[in-house]
Amino acid sequence: MNDRSTNDSSDRDERDDRLTTPWGEHVLSRFPEDPRDRLRAWDASDEYLLGHLAEREIPLDGTVVVVGDRWGALVTALAAHRPVQITDSHLTREATRRNLERSGAEPGSVRLLTTQDPPPDRVDVLLVRVPKSLALLEDQLLRLAPSLHGGTVVVGTGMVKEIHTSTLRLFERIVGPTRTSLAVKKARLIFAEPDPALKRPINPWPLGYRLPDDVGPLAGRPVVNHAGVFCADRLDIGTRFFLQHLPEPGDFRRVVDLGCGNGVVGTAVALADPNAELLFTDESFQAVASARETYRANEIAGQAEFRVGDGLAGVPDGSVDLVLNNPPFHSHQATTDATAWRMFTGARRVLRPGGELWVVGNRHLGYHVKLRRLFGNSRLVAGDRKFVVLRAVKE
């Protein structure tokens, strides 16, 4: 069946930004706001979870922790219970801040933590919006498990297509006996009963591995990956192609690894040219932590800064010589095209005249069209059947 013909409230022709909950009505938006974006800041799985908590009169006493809230809909609705939000995403935090403010929530009523912060010592209610990445869920549950007790209420939620047997197995292995609800509007709830006697697996994250031999200065070098980072357990084939076709060392001083993931691209530049000054930036806290650790593991003597943020926001105009970018192509945060376009626009702004943007992408994505529109030029550096590396110069 075509998804658009169903009741999935995240995807309708006319966007109505009001979410009605048992705790009141809230006007919610994603971040960054895009009036052309037809997607709402919540979906049926958020509504199902909130409805369940109210109908069953689940006591929201003690410490309520919300993990994986996409745009802050859950913590905004539950703000009166002073929840703690834990997220990997800078965009989620920014959306949450704005949604809380717009809904008139008392300042400070929601504690905003990142996946890199230590979790609260005791958790009485744990609400989990199932993330796209099973690895991130595994890491989150393992980090939170010592804070759960026999009486902790654990409820997960997600769209049916996001909840797999492997998802339920994780709850079973890390929390305790797990069952699911019936599906409502293509969403499902997960109920897990904490078992204090459960022997939990050791957390495998962060995960390190060594790079293959065909990636220039990075051959055989270590990479560190926190859970949920792009291609966390192996080198992506597009990234590999990029590493084989990076600019010659020595030509650029101030270099940005934009959307750095585990930081392999910027680390390769830093290894090849000790005078390069690197900025590693990503909207994921897990990614920036990985990039910092990858850089450190390679014992590089140069200068580097690590920053969590939206694209190149906050980087001064005309301050950069080279931007390297492998744009995201699957993202729950925005449509791919929109993020790539914002990244390229940001690159043009921060580059000095004569500065260069190098991009790797799937050939079929046609990034050269965007680059030509923005920069007035785009040259093919290298290409194979699947990928192209493109170079645009700021005039």
Ligand SMILES: C[S@@+](CC[C@H](N)C(=O)[O-])C[C@H]1O[C@@H](n2cnc3c(N)ncnc32)[C@H](O)[C@@H]1O
């Ligand atoms: C395709 S991955 C590339 C990762 C790494 N550079 C590589 O080549 O292996 C794209 C990265 O962009 C990041 N990203 C997505 N949206 C972003 C945004 N708005 N601002 C900064 N980074 C973003 C993702 O978190 C992800 O790490």
